Amino acid sequence: MTAVVPGDRLADRSVRVLRDGQARSGAYVASPNFDTYRYAWLRDGAFCAHAMDLAGERASSAAFHRWVAGSVEAHRGLIEAAIAGVEAGKRLPPEAFPPARYTLDGALEEPEAGEEWPNFQVDGYGMWLWALAEHLGGAAPEPELARTVGLVARYLATTWRLRCYSCWEELDGGEHASTLGAVVAGLAAASTLLGDGAYAETADVVRASLTARFVVDGRFGRGPADPRLDGSLLWLAVPFGVLPAEHPLIGQTVAAARRDLAGPGGGIYRYLGDTYYGGGQWLLLTSSLAWHLARVGDREGAAAAQDWVRAQALANGDLPEQTTGHSQDPAMIEPWIERWGPVATPLLWSHAMYLIAEHELAR
Numbered sequence: 001m002t003a004v005v006p007g008d009r010l011a012d013r014s015v016r017v018l019r020d021g022q023a024r025s026g027a028y029v030a031s032p033n034f035d036t037y038r039y040a041w042l043r044d045g046a047f048c049a050h051a052m053d054l055a056g057e058r059a060s061s062a063a064f065h066r067w068v069a070g071s072v073e074a075h076r077g078l079i080e081a082a083i084a085g086v087e088a089g090k091r092l093p094p095e096a097f098p099p100a101r102y103t104l105d106g107a108l109e110e111p112e113a114g115e116e117w118p119n120f121q122v123d124g125y126g127m128w129l130w131a132l133a134e135h136l137g138g139a140a141p142e143p144e145l146a147r148t149v150g151l152v153a154r155y156l157a158t159t160w161r162l163r164c165y166s167c168w169e170e171l172d173g174g175e176h177a178s179t180l181g182a183v184v185a186g187l188a189a190a191s192t193l194l195g196d197g198a199y200a201e202t203a204d205v206v207r208a209s210l211t212a213r214f215v216v217d218g219r220f221g222r223g224p225a226d227p228r229l230d231g232s233l234l235w236l237a238v239p240f241g242v243l244p245a246e247h248p249l250i251g252q253t254v255a256a257a258r259r260d261l262a263g264p265g266g267g268i269y270r271y272l273g274d275t276y277y278g279g280g281q282w283l284l285l286t287s288s289l290a291w292h293l294a295r296v297g298d299r300e301g302a303a304a305a306q307d308w309v310r311a312q313a314l315a316n317g318d319l320p321e322q323t324t325g326h327s328q329d330p331a332m333i334e335p336w337i338e339r340w341g342p343v344a345t346p347l348l349w350s351h352a353m354y355l356i357a358e359h360e361l362a363r
């Protein structure tokens with residue numbers, strides 16, 4: 001096993017958790033011990049694959065990318081129909097769009113009676129293209145894969161203006177800065193992978209929409225009519241590349257997130273008012289902050305964020321999704337435990353972000 005940082009036991013454990021959480025199909029399960037998360041999200045998986053690339057586990061990331069391509073191709077008819085419907089100006093129901101999460105076999109999940117769980121979230125498709133381009137590192141995709149990339153890129157270029165659910169699977173206003181950031185990253189990746197400048201031009205249009213409509217008081221807000229901060233804004237520069245990491249709008253956004261979204265010890269909340277499991281501090285967001293800070297040269301800040309994450313690990317090294325010690329709404333912890341069980345642990349995406357940030361610090 002290749003440790004990202006030699007001697008870092010949590011890095012070793014993280015690689016193990018990602019490897020053990022990868023199904024034979026290549027899909028990464030969101031969490032092996034949390035029944036509700038028995039699916040494979042493109043969002044979580046993209047970061048898991050990238051972490052495995054950085055850890056030198058390229059067979060694992062390659063298997064994931066093959067699985068995504070196969071799952072997308074298995075639903076080509078659905079995706080082509082969604083593109084055609086949107087282009088024809090039709091208002092389509094959420095189930096007319098490809099899902100944010102698939103079963104580990106790449107099938108559509110059977111919705112459970114009484115559980116409304118919105119699956120129309122386009123960000124994961126952008127994140128997948130970003131992670132794939134990182135994986136290929138400048139190499140051209142094989143023709144079959146290029147065809148799948150083209151389909152996903154057309155899907156993003158057609159749907160980015162639609163209202164959809166956020167990375168937190170919530171509608172709010174239906175327009176989310178981090179979702180559009182993922183679209184920018186995906187279209188830019190597709191442009192490189194396919195050598196097609198038209199996708200870079202569309203990425204520029206999405207980028208311009210973000211800077212024109214989502215900026216309040218010199219920083220980004222989570223939605224055009226919602227100036228609140230959101231931990232997912234941390235991804236706008238690193239890795240989505242909406243603007244350079246040193247850009248003042250990004251600097252102000254990150255500074256505001258550190259001021260308003262950091263709980264005791266420095267763990268990052270998703271957003272103020274979050275009540276999911278009480279709305280605690282999320283490990284993957286804290287490592288996202290570390291990733292950004294390490295990229296802009298604030299090694300001390302990055303190391304402190306990673307120290308906080310390390311301190312949340314269980315004795316066996318497993319990382320939870322969030323910690324409830326300083327939650328915003330403690331009365332909401334128990335109702336979620338009763339409904340779905342204890343906080344998802346290990347969460348593969350927490351481990352992935354930890355590895356990615358460690359790698360950035362070690363560069």
Ligand code: BGC
Nearest residue numbers: 030037041043044167168169
């Ligand atoms: C989060 C998503 C995540 C999913 C699986 C949800 O609770 O809001 O961002 O993709 O869990 O980890």
